[in-house]
Amino acid sequence: MVVANQEFTKAARELAASSQVELWGRSKLVEVVLATQPHASSPKPTPIAATPSSALTCERCGRPMVLRESARGKFWGCSGFPKCRQIVPLGPEQR
Numbered sequence: 001m002v003v004a005n006q007e008f009t010k011a012a013r014e015l016a017a018s019s020q021v022e023l024w025g026r027s028k029l030v031e032v033v034l035a036t037q038p039h040a041s042s043p044k045p046t047p048i049a050a051t052p053s054s055a056l057t058c059e060r061c062g063r064p065m066v067l068r069e070s071a072r073g074k075f076w077g078c079s080g081f082p083k084c085r086q087i088v089p090l091g092p093e094q095r
Contacts, residue, residue, distance in 0.1 A: 005029065030082055060086045 002008075002016065007025040016023045024032070056065035058078040065076040065088060076088040 003029065026085065027083070030085070034082070056088065058084060058086045060084050 001022045001024065003024045005026055007027065008016070008023050013023060015021075056076055057063065058065055058080065061078065061080050061084045063078055063080040063084065065086075066079045068075055068077040074090050076090065078084040078086040
């Protein structure tokens, strides 16, 4: 088994499959941790926009993207956070 806090590349997944190695990436880790801690909650970024953007959908899970802000600035984040952590940087015209 290989555990990482990022997702694995296609080549890594192929090698693991051929070697019968189980891979746990970020999404699997979040899923397992949340399942074992049912009363725990992850800190969630405060959305800037009250409603999700109808123009953007998450490439990973298909949920709407929400405008969020962190210490590094504004970005589009998946409304499925913390299970899905997909982000899209703002374009220059949106900053």
